[in-house]
Amino acid sequence: MSLVSPDLSIANLEPVPVVAPGSFLTLHYRMAAPAVNGQPGADIINTFKDKPATLSLGNGQLSPALEQRLLGLPEGTRATFEVPAGEAFGERNPDLIQWVARKLLNELGDPDEKYQVGDVVQFPTPDGAGQYAGAAQQVKADGSAVQFDFNHPLAGQAVVFEVHVIGVL
Incomplete structure (x- = not known):
């Protein structure tokens, strides 16, 4: 995981909301195939070029493995996760x-x-x-x-999951 922390300067005295189970989130995210030979993998979904997504954590809008990676991230965080094959959407059955x-x-x-x-x-x-x-x-x-x-189209595949947590309620 690579992580860019939110602004935690002295001027920012209010507590920064953190992603927790049941949180309502506004975020940009990108899911892509892993890089091959130094070339970035193809985007599967990318909201960075459009409106951010809104979702409720725990309602099945993202796979549990992806939701787990969001837990504990402070509002404003940008992070990239490499999710191993089979973990994001299960193994092929x-x-x-x-x-x-x-x-x-x-x-x-x-x-x-x-x-x-x-x-x-x-x-x-x-x-x-x-x-x-x-x-x-x-x-x-x-x-x-x-x-x-009937397998998920990404079952058994590794994915790169990049997020920018814009808002946490």
């Missing part, structure tokens, strides 16, 4: 690659949909209260089923 019958896909969505490799499809959770995504990996030649990967 081969059990999460599954064939889904066309009949079920027809019941859940548009029966005329023509699925292609790379399509990302939203599925309802078993309780119907939420959704999760699967990426189409294969389509049977006869169209009777589609193989989906």
